[in-house]
Each structure stands twice: as structure tokens, then as C-alpha cells.
Amino acid sequence: MSTLLLVSCLGCAVDSRQEEAARLVRDYVARVEPLTTQANRLYWGATTTGKPEKFEQLKQLQLQIRQIQSDRNEFARIKACRGSGRIRDPRLARQIDKLYYGYLQNQIDPALMQQTVELDAKIQETYNNYRGTIAGRKVTISDVYTIMTTEPNVATREAAWRASREVGNVIIGDFLDLARLRNRAARQLGFDNYHTMAIVTGEQNVADLDRIFDDLDRLTREPFTKLKQELDEILAKGYGISPEELMPWHYHDPFFQRTPLVYELDLDQYYKGRDIAKLARTYYASVGLPVDDILARSDLYDREGKYPHAYGHDVDRCGDVRVLANLQDTERWMETLLHELGHAIYSKYHDRREPWLLREPAHSFATEAIAMFFGRLSRNAYWMRAMLGLSDEETAKIEAVSDRYLRFQQVLFVRWALVMYRFEKALYANPDQDLNTLWWDLVERYQFVHRPPGPADAGWASKLHFTVAPCYYHNYMLGELLASQLHETIVHKVLKLESDEGLSYVGDERVGRYLREYVFGPGARYRWDEMIVLSTGKPLTPECFVNQFVK
Numbered sequence: 433m434s435t436l437l438l439v440s441c442l443g444c445a446v447d448s449r450q451e452e453a454a455r456l457v458r459d460y461v462a463r464v465e466p467l468t469t470q471a472n473r474l475y476w477g478a479t480t481t482g483k484p485e486k487f488e489q490l491k492q493l494q495l496q497i498r499q500i501q502s503d504r505n506e507f508a509r510i511k512a513c514r515g516s517g518r519i520r521d522p523r524l525a526r527q528i529d530k531l532y533y534g535y536l537q538n539q540i541d542p543a544l545m546q547q548t549v550e551l552d553a554k555i556q557e558t559y560n561n562y563r564g565t566i567a568g569r570k571v572t573i574s575d576v577y578t579i580m581t582t583e584p585n586v587a588t589r590e591a592a593w594r595a596s597r598e599v600g601n602v603i604i605g606d607f608l609d610l611a612r613l614r615n616r617a618a619r620q621l622g623f624d625n626y627h628t629m630a631i632v633t634g635e636q637n638v639a640d641l642d643r644i645f646d647d648l649d650r651l652t653r654e655p656f657t658k659l660k661q662e663l664d665e666i667l668a669k670g671y672g673i674s675p676e677e678l679m680p681w682h683y684h685d686p687f688f689q690r691t692p693l694v695y696e697l698d699l700d701q702y703y704k705g706r707d708i709a710k711l712a713r714t715y716y717a718s719v720g721l722p723v724d725d726i727l728a729r730s731d732l733y734d735r736e737g738k739y740p741h742a743y744g745h746d747v748d749r750c751g752d753v754r755v756l757a758n759l760q761d762t763e764r765w766m767e768t769l770l771h772e773l774g775h776a777i778y779s780k781y782h783d784r785r786e787p788w789l790l791r792e793p794a795h796s797f798a799t800e801a802i803a804m805f806f807g808r809l810s811r812n813a814y815w816m817r818a819m820l821g822l823s824d825e826e827t828a829k830i831e832a833v834s835d836r837y838l839r840f841q842q843v844l845f846v847r848w849a850l851v852m853y854r855f856e857k858a859l860y861a862n863p864d865q866d867l868n869t870l871w872w873d874l875v876e877r878y879q880f881v882h883r884p885p886g887p888a889d890a891g892w893a894s895k896l897h898f899t900v901a902p903c904y905y906h907n908y909m910l911g912e913l914l915a916s917q918l919h920e921t922i923v924h925k926v927l928k929l930e931s932d933e934g935l936s937y938v939g940d941e942r943v944g945r946y947l948r949e950y951v952f953g954p955g956a957r958y959r960w961d962e963m964i965v966l967s968t969g970k971p972l973t974p975e976c977f978v979n980q981f982v983k
């Protein structure tokens with residue numbers, strides 16, 4: 433066989449593999465794109481109204497999509513293409529990767545899959561319609577936040593805290609069944625449990641994550657001890673008790689995942705009476721990322737039956753992007769809206785010339801990073817000055833405390849994420865252990881919050897993430913790390929500044945241009961680690977985050 437012949441034969445093999453791969457992608461998108469868009473519309477309809485029949489329709493549609501991804505013959509062909517090493521077109525190879533992980537998760541017994549989907553939907557519906565009670569009166573999660581941030585009466589605070597956790601005890605039986613089903617499915621695919629499967633199919637690995645969380649524990653333990661001591665003294669003094677007597681309901685958030693507004697300044701006062709949606713619209717336009725179209729399609733205010741939290745939603749990967757929120761004129765909701773719009777602009781600015789499968793964020797934590805990058809601004813003194821028209825005097829006052837707020841918030845978040853990551857890892861390793869006690873063990877170890885007296889209940893399960901975004905929480909932490917890495921890149925390489933001192937991030941279109949070109953536009957064209965090197969010049973590490981908040 434001549435060299436020429438050998439080369440051309442190899443060429444044939446490559447071409448036929450490429451053709452096969454292209455055909456697999458084409459057939460898949462033709463079936464799944466319309467179903468996905470329809471499911472996205474239904475999810476919107478279900479969460480904005482709380483109507484059971486919409487949840488039912490959504491469930492059917494999700495099952496249909498999963499059934500396509502469970503086809504064993506197609507999976508074998510995808511796997512063969514991926515393993516052949518003969519797909520030279522990197523865009524096509526990336527799409528095959530996407531298909532591979534999508535199908536891998538669904539190579540489980542169809543009856544088991546159906547049970548999982550049904551149980552998941554049942555819990556979500558209960559969660560969506562459940563309202564805890566204080567002295568027999570139904571309360572929303574917004575009421576709980578209001579009480580926990582403003583109420584001086586400790587008995588009322590405790591009642592609100594307990595009300596926020598009732599739903600955990602209502603859904604716990606179903607939730608543990610769901611966790612066991614998830615484990616059974618993971619084991620069918622050769623993983624030791626669902627946690628490992630979720631990490632691997634997210635193109636990550638458990639050892640890397642353990643290392644990052646060990647580093648973060650080590651780097652934040654001492655600073656957190658100090659910050660927490662100061663906080664406890666302030667709180668205890670306010671309640672007229674000693675720091676040792678502080679209970680979870682004395683803090684300002686049901687899970688102590690947000691900083692209490694207890695220092696000299698209450699940031700809520702600056703947002704009182706302000707139009708939160710208008711502030712967000714003006715801001716995003718000023719950095720060259722207008723969101724008028726997004727807001728026009730959004731559902732922003734509280735209503736009976738509506739999903740009580742917030743999310744950003746890409747309906748069709750063709751520009752129909754929306755936000756669901758329950759806005760109030762507080763700093764918390766300013767942050768939330770900036771955050772959800774961050775998700776929304778990532779989706780809005782995907783390059784539409786990219787194929788459908790790649791018109792997605794590079795990773796779920798990459799879109800979290802963008803959401804966090806913008807969400808952080810609601811406590812930034814210079815941003816507040818520019819957006820709220822504050823005087824120099826007010827700005828200086830805020831600046832004196834805002835660094836502390838941001839620093840505390842970030843360090844606190846690390847400790848909270850440690851609880852979530854370690855708890856979920858242990859939960860899926862053994863769902864039959866005493867999880868209620870484990871929860872408080874971890875809360876005491878990482879957050880330094882005392883467990884309440886009496887037997888531990890399943891209040892932890894009121895954290896919706898366990899149901900709707902299982903084994904996902906580490907991505908919020910990676911998101912923070914990436915947000916800091918992008919911040920450092922923008923400060924030094926895009927805006928060419930020496931430091932971020934006095935930087936408001938308002939009114940500079942270079943910010944939007946950089947993000948569109950390096951992050952939003954390419955979408956999932958590159959794997960997340962590649963995208964980070966391309967956009968920031970180095971791999972993801974805790975370094976920039978530690979520089980910004982911990983040192």
C-alpha cells in the first residue's frame with residue numbers, strides 16, 4: 433500500500449466518522465430543540481402561576497426529552513464517534529461531548545427514570561405551594577426575610593425561622609426516596625453514587641473539588657473566626673444576651689448564608705422607595721449590555737401561587753430571555769435582580785451563528801460567575817454613588833462599611849458552601865445515616881452556629897437546592913472564584929487600571945465588550961477550563977478570590 437493510498441484511506445475514515453457525528457447532532461437537534469423550547473415555556477408558565485396542570489405537562493415533556501437521551505443505540509454511536517479520535521472539526525467534537533454527557537446520565541432503566549422525574553416534580557409542586565405558619569397565620573418566604581432582618585422580638589424571630597423550615601419536614605420522606613432513586617440510577621451507570629456521577633457528568637472531578645474546598649477551609653478559618661466573633665458580640669448586645677446564647681434565629685437569614693446588616697449602616701435605607709427594575713435597566717445599558725427586552729418579558733413582582741424565589745431563564749436560545757423575581761425595594765432584591773440579569777445577558781449575547789448545542793454557557797458555574805460578578809455591585813459604594821446619586825459624604829460612609837460587608841459576605845459564603853458541599857457528598861454516600869444530626873455537626877464545624885436544643889429535625893431539606901439542583905452547590909463557589917478572576921482581568925487587562933480602588937463599573941462599555949467577546953459570545957464552544965484560560969490568561973484557582981476578599 434502506497435503512502436498516498438494510506439493517507440487517503442485515513443481521510444475516508446475521518447470523513448465518514450465526521451459525517452456520522454454531524455448526522456447524530458443534526459438528528460438530535462431536530463427532535464430536541466422544539467421540545468426544549470416548549471419545556472422552557474411550560475416551566476415559565478408553571479412557576480409564574482403555580483398551576484398543577486402546567487407542572488403535569490412539564491413533567492411529560494421532560495420525560496420525553498429524557499427518553500430520547502436514553503436510546504442505547506444512539507448512545508453507542510455517540511460513544512464510538514467520541515472515542516475514535518477522528519473528529520477534526522473542534523466545534524463538532526464539542527457538540528459530540530455535549531451529547532455524550534447528556535445521554536450518559538440517561539442510560540438508566542426507563543421505569544426508574546420515570547419514578548425519578550415524577551417524584552422530583554411532586555416535591556417541587558409541594559414546595560411551590562407550601563406556606564409555613566406563624567401562630568396559625570400563613571407566611572411567604574419574603575415575610576420570613578423581613579422578620580429575620582428587622583424584628584427585635586426573639587419569640588417572633590424563632591417562629592419565623594421555624595416557619596421557613598416546616599416545608600423540609602413535609603417533603604423529607606419524598607426527598608430521601610428521591611436521593612435513593614438517584615443513587616440507584618448512578619450505580620446502574622457504574623458510579624459509586626449520585627454525587628460522583630453529577631460531578632463527572634459536569635466535566636469536573638471529585639478530587640479537584642475536595643482540594644479546592646480544603647484550601648478554602650484552611651484559608652478562611654481564621655478570618656472567619658474573627659469576623660464571626662465581632663458579629664456575635666454586636667448581635668448578642670442587641671438582644672441583651674451573651675454570644676454563647678445566640679441561636680440560628682438570631683442571625684438574619686434562615687441558613688446564615690447572608691451577612692446580617694448590623695454594622696453602623698443599613699444598606700436597605702438607600703434602596704427604600706427606589707425602582708429596583710429601573711436601576712438595573714439603567715445600569716446594564718451603561719456598560720453596553722442593555723436588558724430592556726429581557727425586563728419587558730419578565731415577571732418581577734410577588735403574587736399568590738407564584739414561585740417565591742428568582743431565576744433567569746433562556747427560553748429558546750434565540751433571544752427570548754426572561755427573569756422571574758419577587759422584587760421589593762431592598763438591597764437583597766437589588767442584588768438578586770442584578771444576579772438574575774447576569775444569567776440572562778450571558779444567554780442573550782451568545783453568538784447566534786454557533787450551533788444550537790453550543791448556544792449555552794460554558795458551564796453552569798460560568799453563568800453563576802457572571803451573575804455574581806454583577807450581583808456584588810449592590811453593596812459597592814462607588815456603584816451605589818453612581819446609580820443612586822449619593823453625596824460624597826454618604827459614599828464615604830458606605831465605603832467605610834461596604835468593604836467589610838463584601839468581605840464578610842464572601843468569607844461567610846465559603847463557610848456556608850463548605851456545609852452544603854460536605855453534606856451532600858455525605859448524603860449520597862449514605863442516605864440512611866442520621867442526616868439531621870450530621871447537618872448540625874457541619875453547621876457547627878464550618879459556620880460556628882449553635883444547634884438549637886431538642887432533637888434535630890429535617891428543616892435542612894427546606895433548602896430547595898437539594899431537590900432541584902442536587903450536587904450543584906460547589907458551582908456557586910467556583911462561580912465566586914471565577915467572578916474574582918474576571919474582575920481582576922477586567923481591572924488590569926481591559927480597563928488597564930492599577931487597582932480597583934474607586935471603581936464603580938458604571939458607564940464603561942469596555943466591560944460589556946470584553947464579556948461579550950470572550951465569555952458570552954462563544955457560549956459552550958470551549959470547555960469551561962479552556963474558556964477560562966482564553967478569557968483570563970490562566971486556569972481557575974482561589975488566588976484572585978483570596979486577594980479580593982480574604983487577605
Ligand SMILES: [Zn+2]
Nearest residue numbers: 771775800803
Ligand atoms: Zn444564579
